[in-house]
Amino acid sequence: MGGRNVRRRPLSGTSMQLLNFDPQQLEPGRVRTRRIFTAIMVLLVTAPAVVLMADLHLRTGYDGWKLAHLIVFTVLFGLLAMGALQALLGFILRRQGGDSCRIAASVDWAADDGPLAVRTAVVMPICNEDAGRVMAGVKAIYESLEADGRLPEFDFFILSDSNDPTRWIAEEVAWAALVQELGASDRLFYRKRRVNTNKKAGNIADFCRRWGSHYRYMVVLDADSIMTGGAIVALARMMERNPGVGLIQAVPRLVNGETIFARLQQFASRLYGPVFTAGINYWQLSEANYWGHNAIIRIAPFIKHCSLPELPGDGPFGGRIMSHDYVEAALMRRAGWQVWLAADVQGSFEECPSNLIDFAQRDRRWLQGNLQHARLVVAPGMHAVSRLHFALGILSYLASPLWLAFLALSTAIAWRFKATGLTPLPVDSFADTVEWRFGTEAVLLLGLTLGLLFLPKILALLDLRSQPAEVAAFGGWSRLLAGIFLETVLFTLFAPLLMLFHTKFVVLTLCRRSVGWKTQRRGRDGQSDWRESVATHAGQTALGLVWLALAWWINPTLALWMSPILAGFVLSAPVSYFTGRIAPGLALKRAKVLLTPEESAPTPELIRLELTLATRADASAAWPAVDGGLLQAVADPCINAIHVSQLRTRENPAPANELRFAELRTRLLRDGPVALVPRDKLALLLDSDSMSRLHRDLWATPSADLASEWRAALDHQPAAGNGDVEFTDNDAMLAVK
Amino acid sequence: MKAAPVLSPVVKADAAWSAAADRIARYLRAHRLGNARQVSRLTADIIAIARTRVRPGAEPMALAMETLDAGMVAWFAQVLPAGEAGHAPLLTRGRVALVMGEVPARWPGHFMSGQTVPAELSGFMREADPGRAPEIKFTNMAPRLIAEAAPPGSRLRWQWSYRWPFLRIVSGLMMVVSLWGAAMSAGGR
Numbered sequence: 001m002g003g004r005n006v007r008r009r010p011l012s013g014t015s016m017q018l019l020n021f022d023p024q025q026l027e028p029g030r031v032r033t034r035r036i037f038t039a040i041m042v043l044l045v046t047a048p049a050v051v052l053m054a055d056l057h058l059r060t061g062y063d064g065w066k067l068a069h070l071i072v073f074t075v076l077f078g079l080l081a082m083g084a085l086q087a088l089l090g091f092i093l094r095r096q097g098g099d100s101c102r103i104a105a106s107v108d109w110a111a112d113d114g115p116l117a118v119r120t121a122v123v124m125p126i127c128n129e130d131a132g133r134v135m136a137g138v139k140a141i142y143e144s145l146e147a148d149g150r151l152p153e154f155d156f157f158i159l160s161d162s163n164d165p166t167r168w169i170a171e172e173v174a175w176a177a178l179v180q181e182l183g184a185s186d187r188l189f190y191r192k193r194r195v196n197t198n199k200k201a202g203n204i205a206d207f208c209r210r211w212g213s214h215y216r217y218m219v220v221l222d223a224d225s226i227m228t229g230g231a232i233v234a235l236a237r238m239m240e241r242n243p244g245v246g247l248i249q250a251v252p253r254l255v256n257g258e259t260i261f262a263r264l265q266q267f268a269s270r271l272y273g274p275v276f277t278a279g280i281n282y283w284q285l286s287e288a289n290y291w292g293h294n295a296i297i298r299i300a301p302f303i304k305h306c307s308l309p310e311l312p313g314d315g316p317f318g319g320r321i322m323s324h325d326y327v328e329a330a331l332m333r334r335a336g337w338q339v340w341l342a343a344d345v346q347g348s349f350e351e352c353p354s355n356l357i358d359f360a361q362r363d364r365r366w367l368q369g370n371l372q373h374a375r376l377v378v379a380p381g382m383h384a385v386s387r388l389h390f391a392l393g394i395l396s397y398l399a400s401p402l403w404l405a406f407l408a409l410s411t412a413i414a415w416r417f418k419a420t421g422l423t424p425l426p427v428d429s430f431a432d433t434v435e436w437r438f439g440t441e442a443v444l445l446l447g448l449t450l451g452l453l454f455l456p457k458i459l460a461l462l463d464l465r466s467q468p469a470e471v472a473a474f475g476g477w478s479r480l481l482a483g484i485f486l487e488t489v490l491f492t493l494f495a496p497l498l499m500l501f502h503t504k505f506v507v508l509t510l511c512r513r514s515v516g517w518k519t520q521r522r523g524r525d526g527q528s529d530w531r532e533s534v535a536t537h538a539g540q541t542a543l544g545l546v547w548l549a550l551a552w553w554i555n556p557t558l559a560l561w562m563s564p565i566l567a568g569f570v571l572s573a574p575v576s577y578f579t580g581r582i583a584p585g586l587a588l589k590r591a592k593v594l595l596t597p598e599e600s601a602p603t604p605e606l607i608r609l610e611l612t613l614a615t616r617a618d619a620s621a622a623w624p625a626v627d628g629g630l631l632q633a634v635a636d637p638c639i640n641a642i643h644v645s646q647l648r649t650r651e652n653p654a655p656a657n658e659l660r661f662a663e664l665r666t667r668l669l670r671d672g673p674v675a676l677v678p679r680d681k682l683a684l685l686l687d688s689d690s691m692s693r694l695h696r697d698l699w700a701t702p703s704a705d706l707a708s709e710w711r712a713a714l715d716h717q718p719a720a721g722n723g724d725v726e727f728t729d730n731d732a733m734l735a736v737k
Numbered sequence: 738m739k740a741a742p743v744l745s746p747v748v749k750a751d752a753a754w755s756a757a758a759d760r761i762a763r764y765l766r767a768h769r770l771g772n773a774r775q776v777s778r779l780t781a782d783i784i785a786i787a788r789t790r791v792r793p794g795a796e797p798m799a800l801a802m803e804t805l806d807a808g809m810v811a812w813f814a815q816v817l818p819a820g821e822a823g824h825a826p827l828l829t830r831g832r833v834a835l836v837m838g839e840v841p842a843r844w845p846g847h848f849m850s851g852q853t854v855p856a857e858l859s860g861f862m863r864e865a866d867p868g869r870a871p872e873i874k875f876t877n878m879a880p881r882l883i884a885e886a887a888p889p890g891s892r893l894r895w896q897w898s899y900r901w902p903f904l905r906i907v908s909g910l911m912m913v914v915s916l917w918g919a920a921m922s923a924g925g926r
Contacts, residue, residue, distance in 0.1 A: 157870065175867065176833075176837065176867045180839075180865075184868075185837075185865075188868070189869065189871075190867070208876065209875055209876050210875065211870060211873065211874070213874045214871050214874065303876055305881075307881060309881060327883070376883060379883045636767060637764065637767050637768050637832055638767070641828075641830075641835075641836065642836070644829045645867070646867075646869075649826070692828075696806065699764050700796070700798055700802035701796075701798065701799075702796060714763065
């Protein structure tokens with residue numbers, strides 16, 4: 001892993017400068033060597049453990065149960081070894097000053113600081129999100145680019161797929177207010193799609209079809225993404241420097257967590273992430289993956305090669321491709337465009353689910369999307385590493401049912417062992433030269449497993465040893481170690497629960513039970529709730545108690561061995577509830593436990609976001625809870641105008657449609673929004689003529705002829721105040737107070 | 738203390754006209770017009786004009802709103818660029834400019850006042866627009882079957898050079914496991 005590919009080129013002037021890595025010159029042999037080396041390392045770690053496990057079984061005689069146990073163990077241990085070795089490789093590379101083969105090394109950052117040659121689109125697809133949070137994020141990014149003097153090189157697109165009318169109208173109002181605040185009418189655009197074909201991938205594709213030809217690159221964000229201007233410019237510059245690169249994925253750091261669960265995730269990803277991502281880049285190189293956001297994409301090849309078809313058949317394995325990002329990266333790579341992971345780009349952030357249940361719900365979508373990739377592993381023309389990405393994605397979720405099977409098999413083997421009354425033979429082993437006893441081998445195996453589990457943590461700490469400022473940003477050594485201890489304990493409790501969730505989701509998916517898309521709950525909305533926690537985890541608790549009793553009955557030692565896992569089951573409801581609450585999370589934050597550098601020294605963008613969120617006035621909060629968006633879009637002249645201004649005017653409408661819309665409008669005003677089904681309400685909201693007419697008709701209709709919701713909506717508008725017009729009773733004349 | 742009536746001529750009003758006046762006042766205030774006197778004056782003017790337009794079957798409230806719409810369109814036509822065809826687009830555009838330009842707050846008293854519109858106000862309203870995305874230039878992005886072969890000219894294909902290393906890795910894995918086991922087993926004999 002040297003710098004063989006680092007070459008020198010003359011720069012202007014007399015100096016020679018260490019020249020940059022050129023991805024196009026990456027030698028295939030070198031890439032192959034790295035991958036084979038990684039695979040052999042995984043093998044060298046996995047093989048001894050497999051042999052030890054095989055030997056343990058050999059002592060008491062093989063049967064089908066033990067064979068199955070060994071096979072499952074091999075897969076699980078291989079995955080564990082792969083993760084740990086990636087961390088090890090990343091650690092070594094970082095100790096050497098960073099990988100020479102990384103996309104950021106392709107740019108001479110000191111010399112290349114001029115304006116970008118082309119404009120780049122920053123696109124944020126959203127669907128039924130909190131409009132205030134979305135606009136606060138856009139504002140932070142916009143102002144960051146503005147502060148860097150880079151604003152003229154970027155346009156912003158908020159691409160809405162919201163089908164909840166209230167969310168949609170709130171988005172329009174918040175967007176118009178943001179445009180007004182930033183003076184960004186020529187740079188910050190909002191588009192609501194009429195039909196949400198193909199969800200997020202279709203949303204981006206729709207942007208590409210309409211405006212893709214205006215731009216060479218697009219930076220794709222998620223609704224909760226934050227990127228600094230510097231990070232966005234860095235991505236664009238790397239693209240400019242490397243015309244053969246189709247996509248660069250920045251690594252988003254998790255931020256803004258308030259609950260213990262969210263802060264645990266951001267602490268762990270922040271602490272262990274750097275060594276992992278450096279290790280991932282070591283073997284992925286130009287065949288990296290796309291994570292769906294915080295990435296820059298070359299639009300022309302994306303349009304040409306990455307339009308996703310529906311897979312044959314119905315869900316869950318057919319139909320729309322749910323996890324589009326992996327597939328888009330694979331298609332881009334198949335067409336010959338490189339895909340890189342920019343592990344060292346700073347200033348890329350996202351948020352994470354606040355509690356375990358929301359996390360699991362998000363995983364259910366991802367799980368189904370990944371299982372769907374099973375059909376693409378053997379798709380023609382894909383690069384071998386793209387196939388590996390698909391396979392690893394599938395395995396990352398299949399690992400859960402495999403782990404459950406492993407535990408069940410362990411219990412069954414122990415039970416059969418007890419039933420037969422056999423004892424381990426002291427030397428009957430194919431490792432008899434070593435003369436290890438049964439217990440010694442078992443402890444060795446446990447040690448190896450724990451060693452791999454803890455290796456990334458140890459490496460991350462060693463990596464930090466040379467960065468005192470970073471250690472201080474984590475709260476200092478003592479708090480850092482306290483955080484690692486807490487994170488280890490709690491993730492030990494979470495892991496078996498996620499195993500159960502994933503297993504259930506895999507079974508449901510295999511039973512062809514599709515999942516819908518659910519907007520992620522954020523902030524206080526994302527706090528856990530007692531009833532939800534108990535209802536969700538009741539089955540897991542019961543399973544844990546039964547399993548614990550069974551293990552104890554079979555052999556108390558087995559119960560002891562399994563106790564960390566069974567404790568997760570038994571304590572699931574209180575642990576899930578407590579870690580999903582904001583108050584304990586903030587208390588730990590005040591104590592500087594689980595502190596991350598982004599919390600101790602947030603970037604100006606994160607500070608700006610927090611300030612905006614703290615001071616924002618959420619106009620939609622005062623709207624009626626039911627049909628508030630529709631009521632406001634019709635009743636409020638300003639909101640109505642903003643809404644209508646964003647709709648396409650129908651040309652030559654069909655008479656039948658006109659009649660239908662007229663009938664819907666009449667019913668809406670006379671009988672109220674409850675009289676219409678959601679589809680009809682959306683149809684009216686999408687029709688500019690109807691929205692203008694509704695507004696005019698509402699205000700021109702006497703209150704007695706309006707449904708109560710409309711009377712309330714009109715009453716909600718500012719009433720005549722001091723000094724306003726009124727008719728006095730005695731003279732019935734229009735007068736002014 | 739009552740101010741002098743500003744309406745001329747003073748009109749008698751029944752309940753329907755009273756409700757219409759209330760509705761007009763609310764509507765104006767809903768446009769963020771905070772100046773009460775201005776709202777009163779406009780309301781009175783509009784009601785007065787609407788009462789001259791009474792026609793059989795027309796509700797006073799509808800007549801008043803019609804009158805207000807016509808007045809707003811006329812005023813917006815003064816301050817906004819031509820080219821927005823039709824009634825509704827100009828009303829829409831004008832209302833958007835009114836709120837985006839914060840006209841009622843910045844130029845209180847000017848909205849529909851009949852005074853000459855200050856050039857600055859006009860310029861501000863013309864600029865005040867949330868904007869529309871750049872002109873749409875459609876590009877074909879038709880979904881293609883995944884099973885299609887790699888596109889012509891692609892720089893990377895499913896080549897033997899890429900297939901073999903992985904087969905080698907798999908066979909290598911099996912070989913090392915076998916060797917390891919064999920060594921441990923054979924060593925003791």
